[in-house]
Amino acid sequence: MKHQFDVIIVGAGLAGLRAAIELGEDTSVAVLSKVFATRSHSGAAQGGIGAALGNEEEDNWEWHMFDTVKGSDYLGDQDAIEILVRDAPRTIYELEHLGVPFNRTPDGKIAQRAFGGHTRNFGEAPVKRACFAADRTGRVILDTLWEKCLQRSIRFFDEFQLMSLIVSEGQCHGVIAYELASGKLHTLHSKAVLLATGGYGKVYKTTSNAFASTGDGLAIAFRAGATLEDMEFVQFHPTGIYKLGILISEAARGEGGILRNNEGKRFMELYAPVIKDLAPRDMVSRCILEEVRAGRGIDGKDYVHLDLTHLGEEVLNTKLAEITGFARIYSGVEPIREPIPVQPTCHYMMGGIAANADGKVITDSEDTPFLGLYAAGECACVSVHGANRLGCNSLLDTLVFGRRAGKEMRRHIHTVGFSPLPANPEKEVAAKIAALMESNGNETGGPIREELQEVMMDKVSVFRQRSGLTEALEKVRELQGRYQKIAIQDKGSCFNRDLLDAIELDYMLNLAEVITLGALTREESRGAHSREDFPDRDDKKWLVHTMFRYSKEEGPQVFFKPVTITRFQPKERKY
Amino acid sequence: MKCTFIVYRFDPAVDKEPRYQEYMVAAEPTDKILDCLNKIRWEQDPTLSYRYSCAHGICGSDALMINGRIELACQKLVRDFKTANNFVIEPLPLFKVIKDLVVDMNPFFEKHRTVRPYLISDEDPPEKEWLQDPENQKFFEPALACILCGACTAACPINRSNDKYLGPAALLRGFRYVADSRDTATGSRLAQLDNEDGAWGCKSMWWCTDVCPKSIPVTKSIAQIKRLIKEEEKRKTAGS
Numbered sequence: 001m002k003h004q005f006d007v008i009i010v011g012a013g014l015a016g017l018r019a020a021i022e023l024g025e026d027t028s029v030a031v032l033s034k035v036f037a038t039r040s041h042s043g044a045a046q047g048g049i050g051a052a053l054g055n056e057e058e059d060n061w062e063w064h065m066f067d068t069v070k071g072s073d074y075l076g077d078q079d080a081i082e083i084l085v086r087d088a089p090r091t092i093y094e095l096e097h098l099g100v101p102f103n104r105t106p107d108g109k110i111a112q113r114a115f116g117g118h119t120r121n122f123g124e125a126p127v128k129r130a131c132f133a134a135d136r137t138g139r140v141i142l143d144t145l146w147e148k149c150l151q152r153s154i155r156f157f158d159e160f161q162l163m164s165l166i167v168s169e170g171q172c173h174g175v176i177a178y179e180l181a182s183g184k185l186h187t188l189h190s191k192a193v194l195l196a197t198g199g200y201g202k203v204y205k206t207t208s209n210a211f212a213s214t215g216d217g218l219a220i221a222f223r224a225g226a227t228l229e230d231m232e233f234v235q236f237h238p239t240g241i242y243k244l245g246i247l248i249s250e251a252a253r254g255e256g257g258i259l260r261n262n263e264g265k266r267f268m269e270l271y272a273p274v275i276k277d278l279a280p281r282d283m284v285s286r287c288i289l290e291e292v293r294a295g296r297g298i299d300g301k302d303y304v305h306l307d308l309t310h311l312g313e314e315v316l317n318t319k320l321a322e323i324t325g326f327a328r329i330y331s332g333v334e335p336i337r338e339p340i341p342v343q344p345t346c347h348y349m350m351g352g353i354a355a356n357a358d359g360k361v362i363t364d365s366e367d368t369p370f371l372g373l374y375a376a377g378e379c380a381c382v383s384v385h386g387a388n389r390l391g392c393n394s395l396l397d398t399l400v401f402g403r404r405a406g407k408e409m410r411r412h413i414h415t416v417g418f419s420p421l422p423a424n425p426e427k428e429v430a431a432k433i434a435a436l437m438e439s440n441g442n443e444t445g446g447p448i449r450e451e452l453q454e455v456m457m458d459k460v461s462v463f464r465q466r467s468g469l470t471e472a473l474e475k476v477r478e479l480q481g482r483y484q485k486i487a488i489q490d491k492g493s494c495f496n497r498d499l500l501d502a503i504e505l506d507y508m509l510n511l512a513e514v515i516t517l518g519a520l521t522r523e524e525s526r527g528a529h530s531r532e533d534f535p536d537r538d539d540k541k542w543l544v545h546t547m548f549r550y551s552k553e554e555g556p557q558v559f560f561k562p563v564t565i566t567r568f569q570p571k572e573r574k575y
Numbered sequence: 576m577k578c579t580f581i582v583y584r585f586d587p588a589v590d591k592e593p594r595y596q597e598y599m600v601a602a603e604p605t606d607k608i609l610d611c612l613n614k615i616r617w618e619q620d621p622t623l624s625y626r627y628s629c630a631h632g633i634c635g636s637d638a639l640m641i642n643g644r645i646e647l648a649c650q651k652l653v654r655d656f657k658t659a660n661n662f663v664i665e666p667l668p669l670f671k672v673i674k675d676l677v678v679d680m681n682p683f684f685e686k687h688r689t690v691r692p693y694l695i696s697d698e699d700p701p702e703k704e705w706l707q708d709p710e711n712q713k714f715f716e717p718a719l720a721c722i723l724c725g726a727c728t729a730a731c732p733i734n735r736s737n738d739k740y741l742g743p744a745a746l747l748r749g750f751r752y753v754a755d756s757r758d759t760a761t762g763s764r765l766a767q768l769d770n771e772d773g774a775w776g777c778k779s780m781w782w783c784t785d786v787c788p789k790s791i792p793v794t795k796s797i798a799q800i801k802r803l804i805k806e807e808e809k810r811k812t813a814g815s
Contacts, residue, residue: 035626036680038723039634053703096704099694099757101712101719108706133719139633140719147692181673210629246631318713321720325790326631329650330605446617490622492588494674498621 001186005030005155006413008175008190010162010217013042014138014395015377015402016196017145019359022406024152027413030188032157032177034212034500037146041198041210042377042398045138046322047251048115048130049095049399050392051088055109056128061085063120064129066568068393071117071280072386073527073537074570075230075545075563080357080382082566084393087400092131095399100144102133103319113319114254117280117390123575126254126278130392135249135322138395160186161500162216163429165193165224165373168422172224172372176429180500183493185426185433191416192372192409195221195353195361196402199378202504203512204346204461205453208240208247217379219507221353222514222556226361226370228548229381229561231351231511232518233528235389236462238284240345241330242303248323248342250391252308253277255315259288260305260339261296267304272575279575282388282528285344285462298341305339312336344462350389350528351518352381354547354561359405365547365561372412376405383545386563387527436502441485445502448479448486452505452512460516465532469520476512483509514556518546521558539570576660578602578653580611582623583665585672593672595663596620604654608641608662612648612676625676632788635722638729639676640665645726645786667729683725686741690749690767695760705757715754718747718796720789727783727793733776740776741768743783743793749773750796753803765804774800 005028009016012033023029033040052059064085069076096102096110103111112128120127133140149156159180166174166187174189200215201207222228238259239248253259259277261267271287272279279287292302308316308324313336316324327335352375354362359374377398384397455475459468483506490498524538525531544560551557578600585593598615609627616623625648626636632650639648642658645667656662670678721744728734728742741749746768753764768774774797783793 035628035634035636039626039628039636041629041634043722044629044631044633093700093703097694097700099752099755101715101751101755102704104707104709104712106709108708110704111709134716136633136719139722143723144693150688151691151693210634212628244631318716322633329652330631332605444621488621492586492622492674494586494588495624495677497616497624 001184002189003030003186004189004418006190007192007194007409008032008188009194009196010175011040011196011198011377011379012037012146012156013040013196013198013377014141014145014398016194017142017149018399018402019194019196019376019406019409020154021145021148021152022403023410024149024154027410030155030157031149032160032162032175032188034159034161036158037156038142040142041213043139043142044208044210044247045395046135046247046249047254048113048132048137048392049092049395050115050118050129050390051092051131051396052085052129053089053092053110053112053131055105056112057120059120059127059129061088063122063127064088064118066122067118068384068390069568070123070573071388071390073388073573074543075383075386075526077383077564078566078568079564080384083357084384084396084400088396091396091399095141095144098144098148100133100141102131113251114278115391116250116253116278116284118392119275123274126275130251130254132251134318135251135320141395161503162197162220165220166421166425167224170225170371171419172370173419173421176426180495183496185429187421187425189418189421191413191418192374194359194374194376194405194409195379196375196377197379199349200508200511201346201349203453203456203508203515205457206240206245207346208237208245209346214504214508215511216504216507218353219510221361221373221375222510222548222550225363226373227354227363228514229351229354229545230383231514231548232522232546233350233387234346234515235281235348235350235528236285236344237281237347238288238344239306239342241326242341242343244330245345246326246330247345247347248306248326248340249320250281252306252320252323255319256311257306257308259284260307261291262298263296267291275575280388280390283575286530288344289462303341303343306342307339308335309337309339346461348389348394349378350381350385350387352379355380355382357382357401357404358408359401360408365559374405374409376401387529433499436486436488436499437491439487441487443482443485443487445486445505448482449505449508452476452479452508456512460519463530463532464519466520469516473513473516473520476509476516480509480513514548517556517558518548522546543570576602576604578611578660578662580615581663582615584675586674602653604652606653607649608651608653609637609648611653612664624674633722635724638667638724638726638788640668645730647724647788650788667725669729669734670725680725683728683744686745687723687748690741690745691760691764692748692752694752694755694758696757697759707756711756715751717791718751720791721747722789724788726786726788730782730786732780732782733778737772737776739772741773743797746774746777746797746800747791747793750800753800762807765800765807768800769804774804
């Protein structure tokens, strides 16, 4: 089936929906999502969204900018970070005007709380910068934006899987999508495509991410000629529920929660004397694992305690209601009386499709645009998070850059007409699906996925070193080989999860290779990338973005791009 | 330990009638029911279809009938059931089955749309935020926990006899906007809900509240709509 829209947005999380709202009033736009829109993973964001409103105490955007730059371990592009933080207060007021039900101060303003790495006066002490709606901030923003889209009668293609981009002469003209309910292919012809497909934490065994977070948009764009950037930077959030990886928001520590080792000691005092438990996530995750290595994990195991018992029932049941519930349901722990067992969990991908601050996908270090193709949100790398993202900056990123991409696409579509589609645009995708469905290979996806997630967790997570990374790269490539012999057992065409799992696995194998290659290439430690064989940051050699280009013959190829530094020169990162 | 799963199956391409299929699953007491379904699909039968995504009770994809009661498959663990490790898994009632445990949620979202689930204000927004009394925000805050999983509406006995009834989820969203001090369409919202297909359709049977996986006081919220309708009437009568 064929459809035509000025703009196709892939992904119905915050970045995609914010772009849709920007375009919806006067542009024909369709939003395509592999899950129903409100199931998007933005909804799992808990603690808050950062903006220097100064509602609770003095704050300004320069402090927010400094914190973001320092949090990024100086790898974030400072021109883009400045756009992000300066636009933050406007973004919050816009959300509030759309109806987002933020918590309030006693005098009726938007309430704010402390979050990791956010400080006053360039690192002096924690500052209350996170705007929040209890600990379901992402969920209420997602609902509000989706409902605004309903009001604007924006067309949704829910439960449609992106299969490929229609590209000819270096320009994107739309997408091919697979309808889950019917198994039919659809051609969506457009003047612009925005990829807002989110992260790919499912590459790892322990993750806070949804099953849907498999990086489809990135892998498809990569193979179609887009560049991936800084893929080795993977955020492990320090407080995932032990064994499960379900997130316990940083807001728990923002409200006063304390990490303790098996001696009951508040160990973050030693590692980050100024801001302690509110140090950035990369540091806290490493500190937890250092404690475990030193034999101070709880019961000699690989977890520590997150102690909220002193916060009181009122705070837990109101400001941290969701995570309190998670602890009760999944750990069987009553957080009012007992500490929660936590360990680092794969949470966020700093890397992504290289894009500029207007959402344009770029293909090289000279910022040459991929015409007609845009990216925003977690799947993109602008880069505002550099080597480590601060909590509260991802929701902000999706909204600021989703809106900007929307504006840029509106400008673009008024300057061009629809290009004719190539003949039979669905052909390749149809052939790929047929090959999978008819394959009589002797492999199934389940074990390949499990082995992938295990090797990435063991060798390419918080601490890395050459030998492990080399083993991981070999293993991933071996799995890619086995994937060629995969067979689909479900031969049906209605909600065929077997087929979709296999398609997603292909993307995950591709991205795992790129992450590992980047980690092996970067011989230094910066932000979330911690090489035990290169423990120091090396600005002389490595203050550069790692860029990846896809070659069909030779796989991913690495090159580099300078970092943009405007206001803050790199210095040692201490908290 | 060994668990028996009796799972509702229906493939419109093959089956005339739904059937039940039995699977043996080796599960831990702490496994989620969703984990068990995944084990079935990954290790035994890849043809089983069901929806899921976040796997921790926030996306709202996996509301199912588990041992005759509506639950989120990702929020219930094996140890939560006293059914001798036997489980019966069925799709949400009320909705049409598309395949196996996947149901057609379109009618649910159509009703959601009719309550105008967005802020309506005839005031120009201020430069900064609208001020809102924290007590007002607290008043409707419980309704914000809704994840649109459909459990309440699927459970509601009124929906079974009156398919025009908005149902608890849509009414809950209606309440959220009626109660929000920033919204200026309160009068027309209440008028829209002032009938048997709206708030008065609710007979306070509490089934919605009972099944809500987010423990939202759904029935009470609908009762608040009824109260506000009556207050509005009194105000009008007093004014005329």
